[in-house]
Amino acid sequence: xxxxxxxxxxxxxxxxxxxxxxxxxxxxxxxxxxxxxxxxxxxxxxxxxxxxxxxxxxxxxxxxxxxxxxxxxxxxxxxxxxxxxxxxxxxxxxxxxxxxxxxxxxxxxxxxxxxxx
Amino acid sequence: xxxxxxxxxxxxxxxxxxxxxxxxxxxxxxxxxxxxxxxxxxxxxxxxxxxxxxxxxxxxxxxxxxxxxxxxxxxxxxxxxxxxxxxxxxxxxxxxxxxxxxxxxx
Numbered sequence: 001x002x003x004x005x006x007x008x009x010x011x012x013x014x015x016x017x018x019x020x021x022x023x024x025x026x027x028x029x030x031x032x033x034x035x036x037x038x039x040x041x042x043x044x045x046x047x048x049x050x051x052x053x054x055x056x057x058x059x060x061x062x063x064x065x066x067x068x069x070x071x072x073x074x075x076x077x078x079x080x081x082x083x084x085x086x087x088x089x090x091x092x093x094x095x096x097x098x099x100x101x102x103x104x105x106x107x108x109x110x111x112x113x114x115x116x117x
Numbered sequence: 118x119x120x121x122x123x124x125x126x127x128x129x130x131x132x133x134x135x136x137x138x139x140x141x142x143x144x145x146x147x148x149x150x151x152x153x154x155x156x157x158x159x160x161x162x163x164x165x166x167x168x169x170x171x172x173x174x175x176x177x178x179x180x181x182x183x184x185x186x187x188x189x190x191x192x193x194x195x196x197x198x199x200x201x202x203x204x205x206x207x208x209x210x211x212x213x214x215x216x217x218x219x220x221x222x223x
Contacts, residue, residue, distance in 0.1 A: 102208025
């Protein structure tokens, strides 16, 4: 079945770095764009980053621009979100999602990032 | 960026009743709007895209309407499993933006 599984979350100190992974299965990974979305504790949803099916195009929210890199590995059928200079306000559950031209039809279960000293 | 505003923040309804949720965009998003349902401790799941098209496997009691700046999600007869938080999202322009959510409670 179509599935996305995130990993890589954890506790990190302010200013630290973390790389999140999202393993895709059950569909042709090369055919789809992907996005990352986050949800701070008790809050709503915030789109974070986007990468096109062929990796030629990426987009980032202003809140993370310059601090994150999104990438894909077509051998491992995975996408990644490398996050640097982490701040307390980056604390959230991070979801990866399949992006069908803007709407997000498949979501992973999420991985939790906590930025705290 | 396009600001999405949902109302009401909380909607108290009885099982079997009809529920109407609203979503307003700060500028036109055409029909590039999606609705998601999120249950406690779970990831969001897609209900509606292109303002009115039900996603695969979504029951017919869920319907979406609207275009431009005003959108509505209607649940015709609430089932127990429908009590959740609902988010709208525009994808007409970068960045994608979500409404703050409507919590549906019994």
